[in-house]
């Protein structure tokens with residue numbers, strides 16, 4: 084674009100692309116966070132955001148004119164002066180680089196952004212047992228609540244921040260008529276100052292960041308099994324683990340994973356087999372010693388012993404209660420509350436206890452969000 088009179092070239096193309104990638108990745112990650120089954124996409128978008136946060140921090144140290152932190156106007160007196168002038172003088176001059184408000188905005192956005200990505204990565208590891216921090220799942224599930232809280236409210240804060248930023252830009256555009264909206268599109272600002280020049284090495288850094296961010300996104304969405312999103316838990320082969328359990332308890336339905344109920348629930352189930360959901364299971368069907376062996380297996384692998392998200396959350400939701408059905412746990416009810424009752428009457432499903440009808444991977448002891456067939 085040819086330079087217009089009274090305009091300064093402030094934002095090079097790399098900066099602009101990265102600005103919009105940050106805006107877009109945050110917005111889409113924010114939207115997908117409301118859909119449990121979009122977690123994988125959410126994480127992929129989060130990695131774009133993460134790459135750009137890291138880049139922007141480095142850029143703030145080594146970047147070109149107008150971008151570095153040492154050009155930021157962060158003194159409270161400067162901020163005050165900025166707002167006083169803003170109110171008193173509609174036609175004031177604007178600086179070529181960051182004004183005090185946008186300096187503060189950037190510092191805060193990077194701080195909150197860092198909190199978002201760090202808490203997100205940790206939560207993904209601790210709660211889902213997935214990703215780079217999946218190893219933390221074995222010892223830190225008690226922090227799920229706090230991590231989820233921090234991750235959620237930090238992103239609300241960021242969203243609020245974005246709205247303030249947009250409002251500020253709109254005021255510049257329509258009240259002060261500084262053409263601010265176009266600055267991040269064309270790179271030119273209506274102001275005075277020197278044009279920015281970017282050293283080739285810095286341009287290379289900016290373009291590499293763009294490629295890495297987009298590359299990581301496609302790397303994640305194109306496969307479930309990559310080191311950035313891999314889950315600690317793999318498929319369970321109950322047949323191999325405990326053939327008696329697999330064969331006897333899998334006679335009428337697929338076996339329910341032992342980690343879905345606490346020990347005392349399994350004891351109750353095993354001591355009332357004569358009336359098992361209307362079925363009478365006797366020693367003629369499953370011998371005493373088989374029953375004892377099954378019970379041992381169930382209690383050894385019950386919810387108390389597992390750090391899987393479902394086990395931890397089932398235990399948390401139960402308190403002192405010990406129901407005989409997974410479908411009676413508050414956690415199950417909560418995760419399935421959006422499914423209309425009529426769905427369970429469908430021929431393919433028949434009963435809410437027919438987990439495999441909706442969870443493709445149920446017979447492997449997994450109920451991954453990504454493998455759900457039916458969705459409300």
Ligand code: HEC
Pocket residue numbers: 331332333334335336339352359360362363364369377407408409410411434435436437
């Ligand atoms: C004779 C058939 C039969 C056998 C054998 C059997 N079950 Fe069941 N079980 C049922 C029926 C019927 C239901 C109700 C849900 C359904 O229709 O699938 C059920 C439901 C359950 C549920 C509750 C699921 C929920 O939350 O709604 C659990 C847990 C369970 N069975 C465990 C076991 C265990 C453990 C064994 C082995 C000791 C076993 N079952 C063997 C017939 C059987």
Ligand code: HEC
Pocket residue numbers: 118119120343392393409410418419422426427432434435436437438439440441442450451452455457458459
């Ligand atoms: C009608 C289909 C359907 C049936 C039957 C069903 N589920 Fe689900 N289940 C879902 C859906 C849909 C979700 C996802 C809810 C969401 O995305 O928030 C879900 C979520 C879950 C989750 C949470 C997964 C996660 O990581 O958030 C678990 C655990 C689960 N189901 C276990 C079971 C078990 C155990 C049974 C059988 C006793 C069962 N479900 C029966 C549809 C079903």
